[in-house]
Amino acid sequence: MKLPDLDYIRPGTLQETIDLLVAYEGEAKLVAGGQSLMPMLAFRLLAPKILIDISRLPGLNAIDIGPDGVRLGALTTWRDIERHAALKTAHPLLAAAIAHVAHYQIRNRGTVGGSLAHSDPASEFPALVTTCDADVVVHGAGGERVVKGSEFVLGAMTTSLEPDEMITGIRFPAWPAARRWGFEEFARRRGDFAMAAAVVFYDLDAGGRAADPHIGIIGEPERAVRLAAVEDLLTGRVIDRDVIAEARAIGEQAAQTSDDIHTPAKYRKALIGTMIERALMTAAGLELRPVAA
Amino acid sequence: MTIVQNTPLVGTSLERLEDERFLSGRGQYVADVRKAGMLHAAILRSSVAHGRIVRIGLDAARALPGIHAIVTAADIPQPIPRIPLRLVPLPEFAPYHQPVIASAKVRYVGEPIAVVVADSRALAEDAIDLIEIEIDNLPPIGDRDVDASGSFLFEETGTNIALRYHTASGDPDGAFATADYTRRETFQIQRHTAAPMETRGLMAQWDESGPTLKLYGAAKVPYFNRRALAAMMNLPETSLELIEVDVGGGFGVRGEFYPEDYLIPFAARLVGKPVSWIEDRREHLMATNHSRDVGATVEIACTKDGTITGLRGEVFGDMGAYIRTNGGVVPTAAGMFLQGPYRIANVDITVLALMTNKTPVGTYRGPGRFEANFFRERLLDMAAADLGIDPAEFRRINLIREDELPYSIGKRAPHLPDAVYDTGDYHAAFERCLTEIDWTGKAAVQGRLIDGRYHGVGIASFVESGGAGPKETSRFVLEKDGMVTIAVGSSMLGQGLETTFSQIASDALNIPVSAFRIDHGSTARLADGLGSYHGRSIIVGGSAVLDGAEKFRTAVIEAAANLLGRPNAELRFENGAVVSDAGASISLSQIAASRRPDDGLLSVDGIFLVNKPTYSYGTHAAYVAVDPDTGRVEVLDYVAVEDVGRAINPMIVSGQAIGALVQGLGGVFLDHLIYDEQCQLLTASFADYLMPTATDFPSLRSVALELRLSPTNPLGAKSAGEGGMVPVAAAVGNAVGAALQSCGAQPRTLPLSPSKVWSLIHEPAATAP
């Protein structure tokens, strides 16, 4: 479990980085926090010719809160998010979900860009990007392009990034203060990758009914997905216990799960239902039973 | 210099003397041992569970710059040395000893096939990637029905059952034939292991001029390993020095003789340079001993009023592909401890050791006991429920009373004498535990759905042996500066022995702990030592220190008598000096300084001989809440009560118990070495092999009692390192069973992972036996 021999370079600017990506034609790997990449190298699952260290590229670790929403630079770490007081009101869901990511050491280094590019199907951040309709800002040889969050992650550890591209930022749409939301996750131990999680939010119309509900789940083998069937159910409904019970049942049915060594598919389906139920309960303020993650 | 030590230290929670070194980063682990010109080894391990080696192509790997040697079976003197058994060396195991390297066949994923020695570990791994290896696959043997397929790990034996024996006491058949009530159940504890924080490692340095070999990284049983290695390398023992540096945990797996313990010295001799091998975590999970993986079918016979009249058990241990140094300890101990602390007149035990294409099994803290207690205590709770008797009352009826001790359970294995429980008040420890957990008060929550979770309390009692003989030695040396070095045959694995041995010596000689230096660093210091396992270091090693201290006092007085010109009878050793009735005094430093060069240092040997184990005992109680929707079990409270005879250092005893509890809870909920049907190990990293972390089980309590001294040793100590571990699965299993009584769910297998618990609740048909 020692890395094979490889080259290392730390470019000073975004343009230099892109030039290197172009020059190495897919044989280079960006390294940000290194928390996912280094284990892959140590296990010799990847053998790039060169590592391009982007961790000190200027201007990519800002958290900007504005009327349009929240913009995270790609190099924003979990710790940056955790420590950002204003984010707790500007995007309370983001702050709450990130609290479930990994352990101190990893949180100090791991970045949002790295997480999204790595796109582990059990990780929290891609689920937020998908569920919140965030935009992913990408730079490549051809300049900047913006990818819709729901279209960025294609499958387990595959994204729509081209070999000459890197993520520079993620933009979350503005978050109305009155929005109802909940995040529930189940993992074997604190900080482990999720076995299942639910990301939910909706706004309330004048009649106290759910408007534009977003229901995202972690637990499918390829990537986090939104469950349209549950969203359709909730749209225009007063979120009470009965509706939540229905949402749980429909969510459980809609989720496509598979077996892994720790999680039989059937159990994971039920778990997804439970996470949806609990997240909706929190959102509706019906019951606040904390569930340790 | 006068040094005064008045209050006894044994029994006090002296801070650990070794901690300053560790906490300030001055610990020296084997990976810290670096020598000029040192090379690095990596090992090519089989990726196939069962197969015949057809070809090993080394050309490409050899051509890589920076590669110094590649060793395969072809380079090792024939016949390829095989690793001897240290414990339970039954003749039945002879065909199954592990060769130090695979030659014709591979029998588990992880078996060494080649050793590459290179300028760096990374280069050595590059070379491994270039070795071409062709293996003809054979059908792997993985499940309990080992002889069903006709594929044999060792064709010459014609079976994959290495051992089967049967022992009985009383008239079990009669007891079952006439019983009011019987119940039979099958249980299984999953394969898991210790996985200490520091993986194994070795640094071997060959010196042709001796010739001598220095091997750093020894632990647990360095003297046995020296003997074994000397025989394999065809060298006198005195040519070998095994050096013990600091270790990051042992728990049974570290320090046993593994293939690398031969291969790395062999490689160092071959290349004539120091060679370091530091196991990585992936290797560790497939190369270091696995453990547990014992199942049993157990049957109980009772009268209507709850008196147990008979117990039958068939215990099957999955040994993996070879019988390693620990022989049959794991399943044998499971058979041995199946009866536990209960009065059962009629017992029938069969033990089977099964060979499979998995990593070989060895001991892990509480070997066989963790398993046996789970099997028995689960069955006891089921029987109590059937009979309508409170589980605590059921145990009260059957726990051995003090007036029945010593209590012999008879001969429980062909290689062992009768097991005789020595001293204790099993009922007192039991009642203490019930009080601590508030058993009576908890009746109100038992099995109830509270806050959306089912609550339950479970109890489990145990008896546990420790303090294996036959001997341990110590050597007291008065150094030139007046310090006293105590060389010990025990091994330091994190149990705080530097502290506790110093406490024992300090009390015996009435001088402060700062006057001693505990030396466990090298096999050069003593003729022999048995090492640290079976909870023996304080009991046997500590008693050898006590004996050495007494002899040291005599020797010092003798030396002073010559110097002072007074007869021995007029002299006393007091406050670090020998004083005469007349008031003359000579300190240890003065005695040391007065020795002539050809006298050498003043030195005496202590020894302690013992042929009986100690029996500690106790009861654990667990209070849990089970979330029926997720299957998560939260341990709300946990109490471990054990009579340790005498706690030399209560803080250390408590630390050992808490650590053992966490490990035990890991074994209940998390740790699991999972194989697929091809006997591929699926849990070869910490991403998949889950261990408890510091935050997982915050609510643990340990109560160490000193109710009855052990009669086997002058300290009165019983083992204290394993009692925190052995009934954990039993207590938690019972608590979960109690919590889920309304669903009729009965935990019979571990781990109690969320998915397992969930399916116990939601898929009763799928989880029924």
Ligand SMILES: Cc1cc2nc3c(=O)[nH]c(=O)nc-3n(C[C@H](O)[C@H](O)[C@H](O)COP(=O)(O)OP(=O)(O)OC[C@H]3O[C@@H](n4cnc5c(N)ncnc54)[C@H](O)[C@@H]3O)c2cc1C
């Ligand atoms: C023990 C452990 C537990 C963990 N638990 C969790 C968890 O519970 N939840 C969770 O979400 N994560 C978890 N992680 C992963 C962690 O959050 C990582 O930090 C994160 O997934 C990757 O971020 P990084 O900056 O370290 O990326 P790196 O490891 O540096 O890179 C990962 C990949 O992304 C690419 N990359 C990095 N930055 C960019 C960029 N700006 N543009 C394009 N490509 C880029 C790299 O080339 C590489 O392929 C865990 C990790 C560990 C080691």
